[in-house]
Amino acid sequence: MNNILVMPVVIPVLIGVILIFFRSQIQIQRWLSLAAILSVTGISLYMLNMIQNVGVIRLDFGNWQPPFGILFVGDSFSLLLVLTTSIVAAVCLVYAFYSIGQQREQMFFYPFVLLMVAGVNGSFLTGDLFNLYVCFEVMLLASYALITLGGTKPQLKESIKYVAINVLSSWFFLVAIAYLYGTLGTLNLAHLAELIAEAGQTPLLTVISILFLLVFGLKAGLLLYFWLPGSYSVPPTAVAALFGGLLTKVGIYAMFRMFTLLFYHDPSITHTIIGIMAGITLIGGSLGAIAYKDIRQIISFNVVIAVGFILVGLAVATPAAIEGSIYYLIHDMIVKAALFLIAGSMVALTGTPMIDRMSGLIRHYPVLGWLFFIIMLALAGIPPLSGFMGKILIGQGAVEGGAYILLALSLISSIFVLYSLLRIFLNCFWGETTTSEDDVMPLSKGWIIPCILLTAASIGLGFGAEYVAPYVADAARTLTNPYIYIDAVLGK
């Protein structure tokens, strides 16, 4: 029965492979890929509810008992993220139907998206360290293809840097795995956790944990975010939205897993370093967000700010803060994708990404303008919307943990988020319109409907916080009590 756990990876991979044979039949590609993602959404929702009744579930591949085989482990945290991933991917696919263009669609766009989603889901579900590395590579190779697909000059320039930095971080990942295997002799996450808990976290293990922090910091854009704004502003809108919504979040997930399951015994070193990195990320991201006039750059720096914000929750590591981080992670995946889609639509409609070259858009595109306004409020954390729950819980956790500097930095960064987005809103949507009535490009329904869907999801997450609360509470309970996870995997 637990075989269902492998579906979020297997369905996208299988459909992706099948679609390679239908290169020129675009309609088949579109509907099959959408159907695959939607079925993953349904399955992950079903599994999420199953976990509430039966606890953490696991699937041993080939019936090899852990720690000898590889396995998938599903707890509430993984499945909440798988569910959010598939919702975001489905909406981005719908946007891609109307915006990506026939040329890219014929060059295997949909198979690459499906493979990337499979890699992301695999990273969320796996219970084995080397398997995590492989899933990261599946995701990254698909993302290399997606960032270069189309082959325009800016894309090629930025993708060289993107690929190089990811090769480097994958190398650090391998080195960290080698050290950990040399020290403890196993790669199964639960078994590693048990060994570390029994023998204690020696200084050597703390060093290895910091190596992991470096790896996932590079992937997630925590402090080491220098590659991110360039790479995220060159690909087509639907791809940028997928990247902004999903890729950095996998790094954040891995960091949460590592530092709540394995390396939580010496928080005065590891969690302090995470806290310092998160603080500097918040400052750097805030400065970047107000420094640029290119919409895509501003939004990419907003991704960086959110990474810092979520990691404040991990640095504090009280139950409330962890819960807040989970809320904020889910919210941020949805809202960042929406923000990238709206900004991409604005760039496509006006033909320029510079905010001082467009104005008065609200006159011709009122729906787009108000959607942007709602998303802006959600990101800033205005109460009825989705960003509020996460912010208040992280704030509460920071007060309990006595991390007042981090608290101040994260609250001030909210103001910078609001200011940077308000600057886009005032410059681009308000003011005199510069295009005459005849030149106005009509806004296609296919562009606006995905934005409406994501905004609705954000409002729903804000108002329906009570319905999400049990799942998030269970996820936070598993993260703060590693023995729930270890017992479920090693079956004692």
Next chain:
Amino acid sequence: METLIIILTGVLVSVATYLFLSRNVIRIILGTAVLTHAAHLLIMTMGGLKTGGVPVLGEDSTTFTDALPQALILTSIVISFAVTAFLLVLAYRLYQESRSDNLSELRGIVDE
């Protein structure tokens, strides 16, 4: 034996870092190749370099070398091979498109 291999790995990493920090795209790709060699050697060493038979059950030997690092390295070799192939083609396309392999000439995303 481990110490020797660790020193060799260190040398490879320093060579790779030097190559990685240069401006030429091809040198950077060579750097990634050397870097992955270092990682694979390191995984091998970390599994322990004890003497023992090859990990094949038909062999008449009582002790075997650790088979797991070898499987890890095999997986990693294939992945880095794929990435290197992609990176080489990417560098070729970049050269076709911009007539330059110097990274400092390829700064900025504004398309002139």
